[in-house]
Amino acid sequence: MAEQVTIGRIGEYVDQVVSIKGWLYNRRDKGRLQFLLVRDGTGTIQAVAFKRDLEPAAWEAAAQVTQESSLVVTGIVRADDRAPGGYELGITDLEIVQMAGEYPIALKSHGVDFLMENRHLWLRAPSQWAVLRVRATVIRAVRNWLDDHDFMLVDAPILTPAACEGTTTLFETEYFGEKAYLSQSGQLYNEAAMEAFGKVYCFGPAFRAEKSKTRRHLIEFWMVEPEMAYVDLEGCMEVEEQLVAHIAQEVLAHCRPELEILERDVSKLEAITAPFPRISYDDALKILAEAGEPLDWGEDFGAPHETVLGNHFDRPVFVHRYPAQCKAFYMAEDPVDPKLSLSVDLLAPEGYGEIIGGGQRAHDLALLERRIAEHKLPQEAFAWYLDLRRYGSVPHSGFGLGIERTVAWMCGVHHIRETIPFPRTMGRIYP
């Protein structure tokens, strides 16, 4: 075996004999000439076998190997315009590691149900490879940006004693004889961490047992939630736009091959630069009325409204100061108009809707107690949370950014179930 290399770096090995350990993506049989498309996780390369150039055993392996068999292929790297990707491997030897049986996923279109039933194999498809590589890049960009801007990672618990927000349906489990719930947000714990460490974030899964059946909902999804002491609504928006712009730049910088596979219009990503437009809820109602999607004051946006607002601008748009009645109990009150909350959502263009929800939190003890009562939440469950307002309460803000929605937007994929390796959707927990 020659030096083992990865396809992602194959351009560094032109005219050298190398080995690639991978899997057979596809084979085109031309008789005494075989084209093998080999992938190794970092990319795909065409390997070419001529019968007269090979030992009989190696030729036989090249002629027999089945789709998705694992193999080690050795040959000379050539630059060739006829090859997809510009490089090909002139095979000198081929060893089959495991001969795959008839592979379920043919190289043609399939239905969603079938692909989801075979998600463990579908991950190998070029489109899914590309989306999940973008996901990894998005997550890396988020963590690097926050780490580089003095945010401290403080993870929140998954098992919780009560609802964080009291709105969505929770997954119930049992905790040594007591009821417990899977976390729907790290938000409240973040606020405790914020008073200990200043600027913090948690990054983890969230669970919502809503029977949602739309392209922008998952039962289990990942969320990054920064929380910042002594930061007001305006400061919160500044952090959000810097973070989102950085994500787009990192995807553009590191995921060109992936975006090409996904046929993503990169000009849409290049447009994602700060500052983002800021409109109030009241401004948004005017835009909606003009666009023929009128909404009564006090109503929250539905999917069509978010789409109209997102498409009204060429970059993400902040909508701030929603009526207090359509936001969570912990949002701060607008001192100018107490009917409004100091909340802000970030809506993405192209119909991807709400990417971020957040805003300034209520830091006044009396207001928070009143809100908990208004929302008919159990006061005792929030005793520790109210303590945060008794001992050194400060104005503070935070937000939650949905990883899957962001990845779907970056990739231009229609449904967020493709942006997580093993999606949990309503009625599906296999594989």
Next chain:
RNA sequence: UCCUCGGUAGCUCAAUGGUAGAGCGGUCGGCUGUUAACCGAUUGGUUGUUGGUUCGAGUCCAGCCCGAGGAGCCA
């Protein structure tokens, strides 16, 4: 939970109430530059399920199961 649509070969889909088919995949054969290669042959079925109407049901009716699209909720 509500509305709409669907379930036929491993997959994607056809089939006036009257003999269940095609393409892809698989298998065999052919081809020295293929790009989801192509050409020929071949393999492949309890039509989601239960009951009903009918001389006869993949097709019509009812219930149930499963899935998809959307709504509400939100990241």
